[in-house]
Amino acid sequence: MPFPTPPSRRSLSAAEAVAKRSGLTVLIVSRRGLILWAVARTFESAVLGVRSGWITEAAAGPHWGKAYAEAARAVSELAAGGNEPVFSVVDTARERLLGLGLPVDLSYPPAVGVVVTEKAVAERLDALFCRLEIATDASIGHRTPWAGHGWVLDFGKGLPLRPGLKAVGGGSILESELRAIRLALGAAKNAYTGVLDGRCAVTVSSDNLTAARMLNDSGFQPGQSTAACREEIQRIQALTAFADVHFQWVKGHADHELNVLADRLAVMSRRHKEAELPAHETLRMAASVVEQRNMGLAA
Structure with a gap:
């Protein structure tokens, strides 16, 4: 008599895993002579907080150091003492964020975090050039x-x-x-x-x-x-x-x-x-x- 098989566990697709991912997403980009940054704290599809800012390329210093420092400060404020993972939208920024002592996760950032940070940068740019x-x-x-x-x-x-x-x-x-x-x-x-x-x-x-x-x-x-x-x-x-x-x-x-x-x-x-x-x-x-x-x- 055959033994009953246990019900199979459904595995999440890569897209679903990214959508359910939570943490702090960081975006730092150069636009129109400015360095713009945005940080979003998300839990699955919920947005828990957003910070953004800018600095001129000339004032940002070598390797945009001042912009990274501002973004790192925003991460600390949003994390509020927690130990949530930090994701970078831009691959090349990960090493810099690690160097600042942030708990950077090398996985792809939460989908909602990417959307929210890109929107924050675009809105900041529109506000600056209005x-x-x-x-x-x-x-x-x-x-x-x-x-x-x-x-x-x-x-x-x-x-x-x-x-x-x-x-x-x-x-x-x-x-x-x-x-x-x-x-x-x-x-x-x-x-x-x-x-x-x-x-x-x-x-x-x-x-x-x-x-x-x-x-x-x-x-x-x-x-x-x-x-x-x-x-x-x-x-x-x-x-x-x-x-x-x-x-x-x-x-x-x-x-x-x-x-x-x-x-x-x-x-x-x-x-x-x-x-x-x-x-x-x-x-x-x-x-x-x-x-x-x-x-x-x-x-």
Whole structure:
């Protein structure tokens, strides 16, 4: 007579095991010149707590040491004296976390922990880049055909200013002022994709009243407007079709700090092109123009 067999025990699939996994999940990534981190404490599908933060790459120190220290502190706060396993979303971060004395589990992190930390980083990034002030300017020489363009991006919240400059041959001062605005908007989009899709409130300041009025009043066609000027207007409108953007005039060479910086960058780009200086030297000096202001923000 055959013996009855015991009921078979159902083993969990790998996906189910990950879904039921619990502990503290850490994500540390580089985005847009920043080091962002997030820590989530989860129990199976439940989220028990989340922390996130950021630091500039320049301030993070060698191997992002300060960012790792902040994330480790968040782990300790969320663990509240417990000895829960710590998981890293990024494989290369595991050794660093182990070096900080954390009980790192080398298994794949809890599924809900991955989702929550990635969402926290994305939300932190959106919050940091939700407002932008842009200042632009142009410089025309009298002896050469070069026109210099300069711009400064200021996202506020202690983020470093982002300078930009470019020299282009030919064009009137009005065309050049409009081109500077277009170049700045393109640079802003490269800095953060949400700038021109409505997620960011953008203010563009120009010390050229005619350029500002042309962008705010589609029916305004000044006498000095050329086909090239109108083409620049169309290109700017295409760039900002879905953006939350406001164009404003500011008095040039006055007390508007960003306009003063943009003016210096525009003049620098033209003069360096006229002097045939190498591009890397121009970029180095452009960075030095705003370095002092950025150091003040970081202090």
